[in-house]
Amino acid sequence: MATEKYYVPEGSPWPVVASVALFITAFGGAHFIQQATAPETFPGAWGKPMFFVGIISLLSIITLWWRDTIKESLGGLHSNQLGISYRQGMLWFIFSEVMFFSAFFGALFYTRWLIVPWLGGAGSNAMTHELLWPNFQAMWPLVKTPDGTTTQAMGAWGLPAINTAILLTSSITLTIAHHALLEGKRARLIAFQAITVALGVFFLCLQVEEYMHAYTHMGLTLHAGIYGSLFFMLTGFHGAHVTIGTIFLLVTLIRVIRGHFDKDNNFAWEAGAWYWHFVDVVWLFLFVVVYWL
Template structure:
């Protein structure tokens, strides 16, 4: 009696991983040169950053196109679907660890380094020698080099952005429910609202950064507080941008009649990612803005 084996599609060698690696290299190098101000405005650092972003978008479009074509050609088996789910789960786990590292740096600065510099515990003389005038407070609004800044409050734009992301999770949930019921009208409406809310979030974050730079003197070089503030909020903004791109692709596919109530993991994966981004923002709002 012959055994029945489930087919498993093995795609041909793909250029997209190396293209993505090149894009990330240019983004990292360009961002480093721009932030460190090694060159003047409009320098090669800025161009390198923009080139990296362009290559990354090119990679996303090409890779998405290939996967969509393979799916519509019926090449994927249930085992392949399970592989996609495992891959997305591990990807989100890696993102959890990514943000955990930055939250860990924030915790270390607030709970250990700053009190230690202020002379807490057995470090009284250490504080007197290194910075006698230092007062152990958080947010740290002054540095030994004389840089002063103001803290970003949680009211106003941060609170509004928090409400926007929470509402976007609700609208995306209803879009997912509509997908499972094959209700195309509510699906398109709620998915569009989710993307629009994400775009509004990014615009308001831009206004918040302008306010921080121009009115509060809060910059990336404003000591450990400025470092942790912009690293956490900035990387989160990058993830919101990527999530919005993913949802936009899903919206275009929905308009073209893709997906069904039984087969829609691409949509589900984008929804997972968006909900993850929302949870990260809630943690960020509490530990960066409120506490």
């Protein structure tokens, strides 16, 4: 039975330590990319080890942090009021992620529908076109960079379409698992959640294959002008979110196997499901705007 009192956890070092680990990951990752793409500008090779040290530290901290939270939940310390607070917190977190991706989609829309026509001399911008970039052709995607290098645009009806089908299927399997959780059908819950996790891993493997194909056969890299930058920014950050969601579902799957959830006490499971459905919806927008249109 959960306590009727509002449980206030003791002071924890994990938020501060996790912030430090996240800073190390971001700082090392940024320099890792710069060193890989422009070694003459960023000499040395310390970005890569720093990035992986940050990743390992962050995963370790998250593991310990979740361990403490799980102990609190299993110990009956979480009241209904605390459950409401958790749900509000998760909803605000997802809202912040919506704003995160909105900024990136905004950069894409701004570039495609405002900057490209402006540079192309649309309307009253003919003089701007002649002065800034007289050879510029207003078309999207921009596969020709200012230095004259030509790349290829990523089509929609190959691996991206397969990945879309994978994520849509994963939403269906996770919904079936959710109903199984509420109905107390543990075997079905485990089976369909395991399928969802496998589909998430499959999606990530295909995205790696897509990136390798883009780099080796299409000339589509981070150096491929604004189109390449936006493509890898949007798909890369989405892939990072799929990775987080897959880990989230894997952890809750292990907890399901250990009998931690029931129809009345399942917030952690539902939080993972909310996050996964959010990631799926973002991919639908991304597939239409980045790959299809």
